[in-house]
Amino acid sequence: MIGLEVHAQLTSLKSKLFCSCSADYRRLPPNTSVCPVCLGLPGSLPRLNGRALEEVLKIALALHSDPAHETVFYRKHYFYPDMAKNFQISQYDRGGGVTVAKGGWLDLTLGQFVKRVKIRRVQLEEDVAKIVYPSSLLSSEYVMVDYNRAGVALCEMVTEPDLSSPREARLFIEKYASILDHLGVTDTSLEGSLRVDANISIDGGERVELKNINSPKDVEKALNYEVQRQIMIVERGGKIEMQTRHWDELNRVTVAPRFKEEEEDYRYFPESDLPPIRIEQDFVESLRAALPELPDERAERFVRQYGLTPYQASVLVSQKRLADFFEDTVRRGLNAADSADWLMNEVLGDLADAKKELTDLFPLIDDVVRVVGLYEKQQITGKIAKRQLKQLIISGRPLEEVPTPVRDESVITSIVSEVIAENPRAYEKAKRDPKAMNYLVGQVMKKTRARADAKVIIDILKKKIAEDERP
Amino acid sequence: MEAFSIADKVRRGELSAQEVMGKYIDLISRWEPKIHAFLYVDEKGALERARQIDDLVKKGIDPGRLAGVPIAVKDNIAVKGMPLTCASKILSGYVSPYDATVVSKLRQAGSIIVGKTNLDEFAMGSSTEYSAFGPTRNPWDLERVPGGSSGGSGAAVASGEVPIALGSDTGGSVRCPASFTGVYGFKPTYGLVSRYGLVAFSNSIEVIGGFSTTAKDMELLFSVIRNSDAPDPMDQTSVFSGPTSFPGLRGMRVGLLKETVGEGAEPEVVKATYAFAEALREAGALVDEVSIPDLSLALPAYYLLTSAEASSNLARYDGIRYGMPCPLDAKDWNEAYSKVRGEGFGPEVKRRIMMGSFALSSGYYDAYYLKAVAARSKIRQEMLKVLNDFQFLIGPTNPTTAPKLGERITDPLSMYLLDLDTVPVNLAGIPALSIPFGKSSSGMPIGVQLMSSPLRDDWVIKAAEELEAMGRVEMASKVATVE
Numbered sequence: 002m003i004g005l006e007v008h009a010q011l012t013s014l015k016s017k018l019f020c021s022c023s024a025d026y027r028r029l030p031p032n033t034s035v036c037p038v039c040l041g042l043p044g045s046l047p048r049l050n051g052r053a054l055e056e057v058l059k060i061a062l063a064l065h066s067d068p069a070h071e072t073v074f075y076r077k078h079y080f081y082p083d084m085a086k087n088f089q090i091s092q093y094d095r096g097g098g099v100t101v102a103k104g105g106w107l108d109l110t111l112g113q114f115v116k117r118v119k120i121r122r123v124q125l126e127e128d129v130a131k132i133v134y135p136s137s138l139l140s141s142e143y144v145m146v147d148y149n150r151a152g153v154a155l156c157e158m159v160t161e162p163d164l165s166s167p168r169e170a171r172l173f174i175e176k177y178a179s180i181l182d183h184l185g186v187t188d189t190s191l192e193g194s195l196r197v198d199a200n201i202s203i204d205g206g207e208r209v210e211l212k213n214i215n216s217p218k219d220v221e222k223a224l225n226y227e228v229q230r231q232i233m234i235v236e237r238g239g240k241i242e243m244q245t246r247h248w249d250e251l252n253r254v255t256v257a258p259r260f261k262e263e264e265e266d267y268r269y270f271p272e273s274d275l276p277p278i279r280i281e282q283d284f285v286e287s288l289r290a291a292l293p294e295l296p297d298e299r300a301e302r303f304v305r306q307y308g309l310t311p312y313q314a315s316v317l318v319s320q321k322r323l324a325d326f327f328e329d330t331v332r333r334g335l336n337a338a339d340s341a342d343w344l345m346n347e348v349l350g351d352l353a354d355a356k357k358e359l360t361d362l363f364p365l366i367d368d369v370v371r372v373v374g375l376y377e378k379q380q381i382t383g384k385i386a387k388r389q390l391k392q393l394i395i396s397g398r399p400l401e402e403v404p405t406p407v408r409d410e411s412v413i414t415s416i417v418s419e420v421i422a423e424n425p426r427a428y429e430k431a432k433r434d435p436k437a438m439n440y441l442v443g444q445v446m447k448k449t450r451a452r453a454d455a456k457v458i459i460d461i462l463k464k465k466i467a468e469d470e471r472p
Numbered sequence: 473m474e475a476f477s478i479a480d481k482v483r484r485g486e487l488s489a490q491e492v493m494g495k496y497i498d499l500i501s502r503w504e505p506k507i508h509a510f511l512y513v514d515e516k517g518a519l520e521r522a523r524q525i526d527d528l529v530k531k532g533i534d535p536g537r538l539a540g541v542p543i544a545v546k547d548n549i550a551v552k553g554m555p556l557t558c559a560s561k562i563l564s565g566y567v568s569p570y571d572a573t574v575v576s577k578l579r580q581a582g583s584i585i586v587g588k589t590n591l592d593e594f595a596m597g598s599s600t601e602y603s604a605f606g607p608t609r610n611p612w613d614l615e616r617v618p619g620g621s622s623g624g625s626g627a628a629v630a631s632g633e634v635p636i637a638l639g640s641d642t643g644g645s646v647r648c649p650a651s652f653t654g655v656y657g658f659k660p661t662y663g664l665v666s667r668y669g670l671v672a673f674s675n676s677i678e679v680i681g682g683f684s685t686t687a688k689d690m691e692l693l694f695s696v697i698r699n700s701d702a703p704d705p706m707d708q709t710s711v712f713s714g715p716t717s718f719p720g721l722r723g724m725r726v727g728l729l730k731e732t733v734g735e736g737a738e739p740e741v742v743k744a745t746y747a748f749a750e751a752l753r754e755a756g757a758l759v760d761e762v763s764i765p766d767l768s769l770a771l772p773a774y775y776l777l778t779s780a781e782a783s784s785n786l787a788r789y790d791g792i793r794y795g796m797p798c799p800l801d802a803k804d805w806n807e808a809y810s811k812v813r814g815e816g817f818g819p820e821v822k823r824r825i826m827m828g829s830f831a832l833s834s835g836y837y838d839a840y841y842l843k844a845v846a847a848r849s850k851i852r853q854e855m856l857k858v859l860n861d862f863q864f865l866i867g868p869t870n871p872t873t874a875p876k877l878g879e880r881i882t883d884p885l886s887m888y889l890l891d892l893d894t895v896p897v898n899l900a901g902i903p904a905l906s907i908p909f910g911k912s913s914s915g916m917p918i919g920v921q922l923m924s925s926p927l928r929d930d931w932v933i934k935a936a937e938e939l940e941a942m943g944r945v946e947m948a949s950k951v952a953t954v955e
Contacts, residue, residue, distance in 0.1 A: 037570050041788045043563070044550040044572060078785055078832075080809050087787035096837060146792075268832040270780065270841060362868035403829040 003170050003224065004121075004162035006198040007177060009187045010128060011056045011154040018127045018154035019047030019275075020089065025143065026149035027191065031133075040125075041085030041154030046274050053125055053154040054278060056186040057101050058288050060156050061123040063180050063295055066105030068285050073099055076271040079265060082146050083129040091126035091157070093269045100124035101280075107160075107180075109172055110315045118173055119161040128153040131193075136409065137251045150193075156186070167224035172197060174217040175319050179296045181391055182321035190322070190360055199224055203231050206241030211255055214248045223248040227255050234432060300472075307337035322359035323349075326366065333370045336377055343373050347387055351394040361397060368393050368400050385450050407452045410461065413445070416453075417461050420444045432466050475541045475635040475689045479582070482540035485529050487534045489522040489540030493584060496542045500586070500633045507609045507618070509628040512548045512555050513587035518542065521584045528582075532640040536582030538696055542635040543578060545629045547588035548595050549680065550669035551575050554585070558671050559603035560593045562816025563795045572669020574638065574680050574697040581696045586634055589624025593818045594786065595640055595673045597621050598648050598890040601881050602820045609877070610653060612916055616874040619652030621645040621766050622683070626653040629683040637683040642674050643774050644870070644894025646681035647906035651869035652949075654908040656684045658694060658933065661926045662901035665697050667918020672785035674778035687936035687945070690905070694933060718934035722756030725862045730763045732867030732893045741868045744910045744918040748866060762862065764854050766847075767896050773847035774895040775888060776831050780841050782821075783828030789816065810953050823884065848899045855900040859925045864935065867893050869906040869919035893921065903929040907945055 010024075017024050037045035062070055075093035092100040105120035129149040134141040158177070163169045175329035178195055182189040189195050197214040201224060213226060214220050231241050246255040295300070296318040303314035303324075318324045323344065330340045348369070352362065364370070369390065376386040393400055407413060420441055421428045430437040439458065445458045473492075497515055504510060518603035521578040528535045545551055549557045550568040552575070557563045572621035576584065592602035600608040600623025611617040611631035618627040622639030626649025629637050639646040641659040650657020658679045670680050684690040726760065728749050733742045749759045791798035791812035817825070858865065870890055880887040897904040903926070904948035906919040924932050939945050 040793065041790075042569070042794070043549075043558070043566070043671040044555055044568070045570075048666050078787060079782060079807065080787070080790065081791050082790075083789065085793065087790060088784055097842075266834050268784070268785065268829065268834075269839075270832055270837070273781070274672075 002162040002202050002446075003167070004200045005164065005170060005173065005220075006200075007158045007160075007197075008128075008196045009060070009156045009158070009172060009177075009181050010191075010194045011053055011156060011186050012188045012191055012194055013056060013186050014052055014154055016457070017152040018050050018053050018125070019152055022152065024153045026153070029149055031147040032117055032149060034149040036150070039085065040148055047090060047272075049278070050154065051273055054101065054280075055288065056154070057125045057156045058280070058290065059184050060158065060181065060286060061102030061105065062289050062292060063184055064102075064105040064120050064158070065106055066102035066120055066122065066123050068102045068233060068280050069099045069152055070282075071099060071279050072101050072125075073277045074275045075269045076272050077126075078268045078468050081129075082144070083132050083151070085130065085148060085151055089127060089129060090272050090275070092124035094124075095124050096269060098269065098271070107173065107176060109169065109176060109200075110311075111169070111172070116163075116169070118163045121159040121161050121435060123159075124157050126155050126157055127151070128155045137249060140295065147462070166467045167221045167228065170224055171217045171221035174220055176296065178217065179321050180346075183293055183295050183299070189360060201227055201231075203228065204243070206231060206245040206264075208236065209243070210245045212245060212247050213250075215250065216364065219248065219250065222253060223255055230255065230391070265436040288390055294320075296324075303327075303337075307331065307341075309337065309341050313341045313345065317341060320359060322363075327360060328363060329363075329366055330370050330373070333366070335370055335373055339373060339377055343369075343376075343390070347390055348394070351361070351391050354391075356394045357394060357397070362394070365393055365397070365399065372400070382451065382454050384446075384455075388403070388451065407449050408454075410457065413449070413453050413457060414461050416445055416448050417441075417458065417465060420448065421465065431462070432470065438462055473635060473873075474686055475684065476686070476692050478541050478635060479537060479539045479692070482525065482529065482582075486736060487540070489525040489529075489535075489584070490519060491881060492540050493518050493522040493586075494540060496586065496634060499631075502630045503611070503633050505917050507611050507631060508606055509589055509603055509608050509618075509624040509631065509633060510544065511557060511559065511589045511590050511624070512584070512601075514554060517553075518584050518586050525582055525584070528868050534824060536580060537692065538578065539582035541583045541636065542586045542634045543583045544586055544589045544625055544634040545575065546591055546595075546622050546625050546637070546639045548591060548640055548671040548673070549638055550671070551585050551588065554588055554890055556588075556671065557605070558594045559591045559605055560816065560818065560821065561604045561796060562789045562790075562791070562812065565796070566794045568669075570669070573666035574678075575669060577697050578638075578727055583696070589622070589637060589639075589852070591645075593626055593637075593821050594671070594676070594782070595621040595642055595645055595784070596824055598644070598887055599875070599877075599880065600624060600649070601668060601877060604818055604831075607877060609768075610916075611823035612654065613874070613914075615876050616916065617652065617879075618879055619649035619870070620663070621649075622681075623649045623652075623655075624865060625684060626650055626655060626657065629653070629655045629685060635685065636651065636689055636833055636854040638697075639681050639683060640670055640678055640776060641675075641681045641894075641898065642678035643891045643898050645678075646683065647869045647894050647904060647919065647921060648890060650683055650906040651908070652874035652917065654911075654917030654919075656690050656908065656936070657869075657906040657919070658682050658929075659689050659904045660698065660929050661903045662696065662898075664903075664929060666926065672781075674781040675785060676781060677778060678896075679772075686934055687721075687905075687907075687940050691937065693931045694929065698837065700927070714794070716899075718754075718931045721752060721935055721938050724752075724757040724864060724935075726752050726757045726759045726864045726866055727762035727858060727862035728759055728863055729767070729893075730761045731765070731868040732769045736889065736892065737868060737871040738873065738912075740912045741918055742860045743761050745868045745920055748907070748909050748920040751939055751942070752864075754944070755938060755942060756865075760862075762858055762865070764858060764896075766850055766854055770899055771846040771892055771898040773851070774891070774899060775827070775898075776840055776844035777848060779813075779824040779828035780831045780844070781828065783825045783832060786817075786821065786825055789813065791816070820884070851896055852900045854901065856925070859902070863924060863928075865923040867921050867923075869893060869921045873912045873914070873916035873918055881896065881945065897921070897923055902926055903932050905932045905936055907939070909945065913954050 074337040076088040078088040133145040133229040300314035556568040566862040599617035610618040625639040630653035648659040727919035904923040
């Protein structure tokens with residue numbers, strides 16, 4: 002059983018949750034976007050950034066979560082240098098606490114069927130400072146603290162333990178990230194804008210919490226590691242203890258705390274520096290009415306409007322930028338089915354190989370459209386198209402020219418003759434064994450720089466052999 | 473000299489702010505070795521500011537309603553560029569980089585911040601003996617405490633070191649020292665004065681208040697610092713409808729809180745309270761006794777709530793960002809925290825943090841914290857109900873006059889009992905003024921309290937002005953003199 006706590010920074014906000022410091026801290030020198038409030042200096046008081054509530058409500062509505070009529074902030078206490086006050090202003094759903102919203106669900110498409118993952122709560126809280134380790138988590142002798150991030154608005158979303166595999170966990174986070182991007186509340190491509198804690202328990206074992214996971218892919222990796230680790234312990238006759246472990250990104254392992262932890266008591270109690278917030282029904286309804294198109298609706302539209310398969314549509318909308326890119330190519334004249342094929346089968350893989358992001362692709366859209374368009378009109382071969390796209394994505398620079406295909410059969414025939422003359426033995430072999438023909442085809446391709454159609458070459462070769470064999 | 477007349481004369485150019493400041497600095501240097509009211513005096517800065525005020529007047533610019541008036545600020549309120557210690561070792565070396573909202577308001581009104589006054593560490597105490605930098609002494613009797621926790625501000629005003637001062641009142645921390653030192657001490661409605669810049673001890677309860685030697689000075693000071701503004705999100709001004717202006721004491725219904733003149737109150741204090749009731753009758757008010765039996769819940773509820781909040785508010789002092797430095801040789805964070813906090817906090821602060829942490833722990837939260845919350849709302853409801861029938865409530869400020877140094881510090885419970893009559897006001901969030909009213913046979917001042925409904929702060933001060941005009945208030949400035 003896996004349950005997730007996903008923290009999303011509300012990157013659409015200009016200022017932090019409780020002060021007017023800039024929330025756009027990523028390019029700033031350490032400890033420069035700070036003030037008495039987010040540094041927790043003696044005497045300072047928080048003041049709520051009202052826009053943050055609005056953004057969290059949008060998330061809640063997108064997850065079919067039920068907004069509270071009145072919500073309160075609670076203090077969560079623990080001593081750690083990433084918290085300037087040694088408590089975090091957060092929310093609580095027990096002991097009289099009411100979070101911004103509770104309940105809800107998110108549907109995951111798993112192959113042929115849809116799995117509904119239940120949401121427990123959606124809440125608002127402040128981000129903590131960033132602890133910078135000069136080397137890895139385990140080997141650092143000292144740490145540095147950057148409070149620029151402290152006080153940035155975070156939405157914490159907690160699921161029920163409904164996920165049954167590390168892969169499902171990854172898919173869930175990807176889908177949630179796409180929702181956030183579609184809502185425009187979080188730019189999930191920003192480093193550290195989406196952070197996950199995962200709770201996992203395998204049959205009969207205690208719950209283990211994995212903290213500090215920074216991407217959907219790492220969630221899957223960390224959980225896979227953890228499943229293996231727990232299985233090994235059980236197989237050796239050991240018992241899984243309740244524990245909090247940290248994901249060490251660098252070494253790709255989960256790490257136990259250095260000292261035995263006591264069970265943490267956060268001593269939650271109401272934050273009386275912030276009054277309870279009433280959430281008016283009218284306000285909620287106006288937000289609901291203004292919600293943008295979300296991934297599920299968009300996928301349905303892709304099926305309807307572009308004739309895509311539900312699977313294609315679900316893959317495309319799993320990342321907002323991918324869906325946007327797809328629609329942009331269609332708007333530029335590409336056939337929707339072709340574009341979907343090429344994006345899903347080639348472009349995504351090329352991006353992964355080149356270790357690039359979808360954002361890097363947008364400046365190249367005209368070239369992508371040109372290459373796929375030429376293929377559509379059968380002016381270039383699939384092979385050329387693939388090669389061109391790969392080159393485009395790796396270099397990141399527009400193509401100078403797309404090589405035009407060699408279509409003139411007499412030109413191809415003369416090249417085939419050339420190749421036969423240069424490779425008499427291979428030609429003899431090909432006469433007896435059609436499979437041996439591939440070598441000759443390859444040689445022709447080489448000479449034409451892959452601009453000829455393999456099928457045409459084979460036809461010409463077969464014709465040649467037939468002519469030579471004729472008595 | 474009264475703040476009111478200093479400002480009036482400085483504004484008219486009849487008096488030089490530098491001359492005024494020179495005199496007060498002289499008084500401070502004579503009194504300080506005896507009473508230790510200040511933790512920090514900015515002599516140079518104060519004289520420089522006085523010169524600027526004089527320049528403004530010369531140029532025909534009005535420096536404001538408190539032009540040239542020296543003021544002392546309790547050392548748990550942030551003043552930019554001055555140390556902010558809360559009388560705790562854990563904040564040693566910390567200088568505030570910003571002004572509390574009230575301090576900005578004072579500066580804008582032309583007042584001059586002379587320095588920071590002593591207090592019980594983090595405002596926890598009723599005698600100023602819990603200061604990490606040594607106690608303050610009562611100017612009326614150097615063997616006695618000035619009350620607390622704003623004992624430095626009370627003693628500074630009572631001795632005449634400054635005409636007015638700021639304090640903070642969590643459970644009587646302004647009114648207690650005012651009553652023990654024979655000056656006015658005002659605790660406004662919760663939320664009516666911005667808390668931004670007041671170092672939090674018990675944030676849902678405490679307020680910034682003031683000290684003065686006349687009701688008119690209190691009115692002036694309060695008119696400058698009031699109007700909770702943007703940085704205080706717990707602004708309550710919209711919760712209650714605005715009061716009408718004070719029509720005078722004639723015909724007012726006044727309730728004398730029976731519980732406060734019963735067992736535990738010194739006979740001379742009780743006598744003064746009845747004399748106060750008599751003075752009000754002379755002014756035309758109708759005084760009756762009134763009983764709120766649940767007031768007995770106030771003290772335990774108060775200590776639970778304030779300790780719980782303190783355990784949270786004081787969590788930030790860990791030596792990592794400011795104050796006493798964090799040891800570098802600790803083997804982990806917890807050891808570093810324990811070391812800093814173990815050495816940096818005094819015994820009373822530790823006691824309250826431990827009590828508060830316990831009350832908030834899972835398993836005890838319902839039994840302690842939530843019960844205390846329920847008791848607070850019961851007391852609040854009952855007091856507000858009584859205030860529907862009475863425009864004012866009265867009682868003694870403290871059950872006793874100022875005890876001797878060392879008399880109560882060994883027994884925390886006896887120290888807590890000094891707050892018996894002041895804490896209900898804080899739990900209810902209502903305004904209350906401690907008025908100097910007579911002296912005991914041993915010559916120590918006695919204070920009585922005038923309380924009213926939320927936002928009737930002006931009524932409380934105006935009523936005192938009326939009594940003062942009748943000659944029924946014994947003004948402290950007449951008696952406390954340098955020996």
